Amino acid sequence: xxxxxxxxxxxxxxxxxxxxEVLSRCNELASNNGMKxxxxxxDSKASEIAEQLKNYGPDxxxxxxxxxxxxxxxxxxxxxxxxxxxxxxxxxxxxxSTESSKDVLGALAANQQTAALSDMSEFDLTDNGxxxxxxxxxxxxxxxxxxxxxxVIISVRSxxxxxxxxxxxxxxxxxxxxxxDEELQITLKEIISSSSDRVDLSEAEVVVAxxxxxxxxxxxxxxxxxxxxxxxxxxxxxxxxEAGDYDPSLQIGQTGKVVSPQLYIGVAISGAIQHVAGMxxxxxxxxxxxxxxAPIFDIADYGLVGDLYKILPPFIEELKKIKQN
Amino acid sequence: MKFYVCIKQVxxxxxxxxxxxxxxxxxxxxxxxxxxxxxxxxxxLVLAEKHSGEVEVVLAxxxxxxxxxxxxLAMGADKGTHIVxxxxxxxxSYAYAKILSKFFSDKEYDxxxxxxxxxxxxxxxxxxxxxxxxxxxxxxxxxxxxxSDGKMTVKRQGDSGxxxxxxxxxxxxxxxxxxxxxxxxSLKGIMQxxxxxxxxxxxxxxxxxxxxxxxxxKVLGFEEKPExxxxxxxxxxxxxxxxxxxxxxxxxxxxx
Ligand SMILES: Cc1cc2nc3c(=O)[nH]c(=O)nc-3n(C[C@H](O)[C@H](O)[C@H](O)COP(=O)(O)OP(=O)(O)OC[C@H]3O[C@@H](n4cnc5c(N)ncnc54)[C@H](O)[C@@H]3O)c2cc1C
Numbered sequence: 001x002x003x004x005x006x007x008x009x010x011x012x013x014x015x016x017x018x019x020x021e022v023l024s025r026c027n028e029l030a031s032n033n034g035m036k037x038x039x040x041x042x043d044s045k046a047s048e049i050a051e052q053l054k055n056y057g058p059d060x061x062x063x064x065x066x067x068x069x070x071x072x073x074x075x076x077x078x079x080x081x082x083x084x085x086x087x088x089x090x091x092x093x094x095x096x097s098t099e100s101s102k103d104v105l106g107a108l109a110a111n112q113q114t115a116a117l118s119d120m121s122e123f124d125l126t127d128n129g130x131x132x133x134x135x136x137x138x139x140x141x142x143x144x145x146x147x148x149x150x151x152v153i154i155s156v157r158s159x160x161x162x163x164x165x166x167x168x169x170x171x172x173x174x175x176x177x178x179x180x181d182e183e184l185q186i187t188l189k190e191i192i193s194s195s196s197d198r199v200d201l202s203e204a205e206v207v208v209a210x211x212x213x214x215x216x217x218x219x220x221x222x223x224x225x226x227x228x229x230x231x232x233x234x235x236x237x238x239x240x241x242e243a244g245d246y247d248p249s250l251q252i253g254q255t256g257k258v259v260s261p262q263l264y265i266g267v268a269i270s271g272a273i274q275h276v277a278g279m280x281x282x283x284x285x286x287x288x289x290x291x292x293x294a295p296i297f298d299i300a301d302y303g304l305v306g307d308l309y310k311i312l313p314p315f316i317e318e319l320k321k322i323k324q325n
Numbered sequence: 326m327k328f329y330v331c332i333k334q335v336x337x338x339x340x341x342x343x344x345x346x347x348x349x350x351x352x353x354x355x356x357x358x359x360x361x362x363x364x365x366x367x368x369x370l371v372l373a374e375k376h377s378g379e380v381e382v383v384l385a386x387x388x389x390x391x392x393x394x395x396x397x398l399a400m401g402a403d404k405g406t407h408i409v410x411x412x413x414x415x416x417x418s419y420a421y422a423k424i425l426s427k428f429f430s431d432k433e434y435d436x437x438x439x440x441x442x443x444x445x446x447x448x449x450x451x452x453x454x455x456x457x458x459x460x461x462x463x464x465x466x467x468x469x470x471x472x473s474d475g476k477m478t479v480k481r482q483g484d485s486g487x488x489x490x491x492x493x494x495x496x497x498x499x500x501x502x503x504x505x506x507x508x509x510x511s512l513k514g515i516m517q518x519x520x521x522x523x524x525x526x527x528x529x530x531x532x533x534x535x536x537x538x539x540x541x542x543k544v545l546g547f548e549e550k551p552e553x554x555x556x557x558x559x560x561x562x563x564x565x566x567x568x569x570x571x572x573x574x575x576x577x578x579x580x581x
Contacts, residue, residue: 003433011485060402073481073490074453074463076428099484103465106450110422110457115541118448127558138338141349170528185462186496189489200485204581223386224549230581248468248482254447255501263580273338280553284578292560301556301578302570312565322581 003036003060003177004029004068005090005163007054007081012045013225018096018158019202020056025161026094029125036060037296038171042080044070045213050172060323062088063100064177066265068184069121072100074107075185082111086176090151092130094123096231097155098259099204103132105155115149119258127227130154138254156259159281168271204233207278209252211309212239213268213290220245222312229319234260253278265312268308271296288312326378326472326494328369329432330402331425331439331455332362334393336385338444347546358393362442364508365500369438370401370508372472378435379403385424386411391523396461398518399510405523408531417542418446420535422454427533428526429459436477441466441499452499463497464490468504499517 005025009016015259028035038060041049043264046063053061064080077204085093093108097119107117115129121131121142131146136143147154148192158311199209200222208227214220227234235244238253252259262280271287271294279285280299287300290307297303304311340355360368369380382397384390385408410416410423416424429437436539437459442449449465456463468487469480477492482501492498510518537558559566575581 009484014526043545072488074465078457099466099482102449104453106418106422106453107463109450110454115398115417115419116450117542118450131545134447135341136547137336137349138444138447140338140342140550141344142548142550145542146545147542149541158397185493186464187491189491191483192480192487192489196427238503247486248503250484251503254444255503263574263578280550284580285553285556285575286574292558296440297558298555302573303556303558304566304570305558305560306566307565311567312551314564315567315571318568319574319581322571322575 001034001036003038003088003090004092004094005038005088006094007093007101007150008039008041008049009096009100010041011200013045013048014167015049015052016096016098017163018098019068020163021158021161022094022096022156023056024060024164025123025156027164027166030059033125035091035312038062039089042069042077046241047172047174050239052263053171054168055165057164057168058170059168061170061172062175063172064173064175066177066179068179071158071188071191072103072190073186075183076104076179078104078107078111079179080177083177085112085151089176092125093151095155097157105153109153114151114153115147115151117145117147118155119157120154121157123154123156128288131150135277139280140273158256159258160227175208194251199233200232201233201235201252201259203256204259204261206232206263207235207259207265207282208232208236209235209264209266209269210246211237211239211267211269212247214240219308222308222316226265226312226316229316237275241278266296267312269296270294271299326373326376326435327433328373328378328380329429329434329437330362330365330369330380330397331384332366332382332393332397332435333353333359333440334384334390334442334444335359335445344547344549347548349547356389356393358396359440359443360502361442361444363506364502365438365440366397366400366402367507368470368503372470376472381406383408383425383428384463385421387411395518396510401514402507404521407523408528409525410528414465415540415543417540418450418454419541420450420539421422422451422458423535424528424533425455426458427531435475436494437461437497439499439543441501441556452497456497459497461495461497462492462540464492465499467498467500467569470498475556477508
């Protein structure tokens, strides 16, 4: 029976929602096409993660556990992936589109001499591969794409599918894997900054994003306060990550993260296409900008025209009241 | 040190776009050097200046793409190679990686770098494909580069922080555009670029014929993204509009 394999992305011992979205879609496709849906966990604590996965309906769970996976390094991850792919021989290998998967997707395709489609917003099976859609030209346009190969390797944008919970009594199988330090082609010296203690942006239900107009401590405090009232993830435009005001991992856009929250609030962001590429799929968009002609207003459901320093304090106050009731 | 930078000509994503019968219609005169590649060129030039090295740019593309190669030379690259492809509209990342790997198979270098993705397709696959084909250690999504003792220290943007990765030479890095502002060629640079050496290689002479087996992904067509309807603009007293919208987010949208 053909297998659809979802590679699960884990952050600090927690399964990323985006990988459950991909798994849910693969479960659906597998059951519609008489195939098997399998999940693969490559992690230093893979077996613990595997247990949690039983709530999301895979037919089979594979683990590759090794201390080397505590931090992301492409050499061992690539070896683990190619070992798993050779053993499982899936028809499709599907990843959530994260920085870690972007790091290895192409190399895995070259290693397996097969096709890859990255950052898809929709995918389906064909007789000998995958077809679907992916945004191009800074997400201004949608292209229809198709790939044949065995397997076809894909990555899927966060927010493209809903997570469906489903009990399963999947068998958990550990894949043999050895890795010696001599094989390590690259070395990790240090992880400089980490935003892991904050709400994970690409997973957040509410996102508050700061743009160039947030220009001082007072502005950044207002952003934090707004985010904390809404239990939101904080993001930023490139203008601010480049200036060093916000951690680069918080950048939203073509270069940064793709977010798909229920509510996105863009504060003093102009709405350049490269930023919009990362947030246009938000369900409700609120924009606060003092320029009534800012392009962000063309896509905002609620456009507040005015100075953020005057609008945010009463906005926060009102939200607090609503939350209290 | 010897640096190769792979560059690509792409349509300007800021130019007006139109779709006709599922095909993308674009102003053919608005082709540019991929912004991520421009950052890779900039970074290579800075490192080469510091370590008295040499920067060579390589571009695979049709005849017309030569102007983009010239742009990189005008920025300051020492030499260029143009691998001339004909009718490569259908080439995918794998095909380009294969062409480039053929080119590099008999070259010596410390580092190859390229943009982390191209602005038009945003696929982001070619760099790591090329590294794997050449069996090179690599790092992607670099936001900072330092070179010393035959090693590149790459600051790369990971999922939850910046990772400092050491990549030994020969190796490959892909660059984000978040680490520099690529220099704009000076008039002098543009004049000089005309005298700089450019090798032109036909795809066939490279021995990298691309067959249909190498192009495993196909673009079937394009469609407009469903436009978001602009919503309502609230102008007036900050106090008033702020409260009003906060309430609507609760009562109408149910997202609070
Ligand atoms: C290849 C490439 C990739 C890129 N990738 C990304 C990306 O991933 N993410 C990204 O964000 N950008 C990206 N960019 C940059 C992008 O083009 C824009 O430059 C950037 O998004 C602008 O950020 P901004 O909206 O904060 O700043 P600006 O464009 O300067 O806008 C600031 C806005 O704030 C408003 N404002 C100022 N003060 C106030 C105030 N007191 N109250 C209210 N409003 C105020 C102004 O009216 C203005 O509209 C990329 C660019 C390139 C070329």
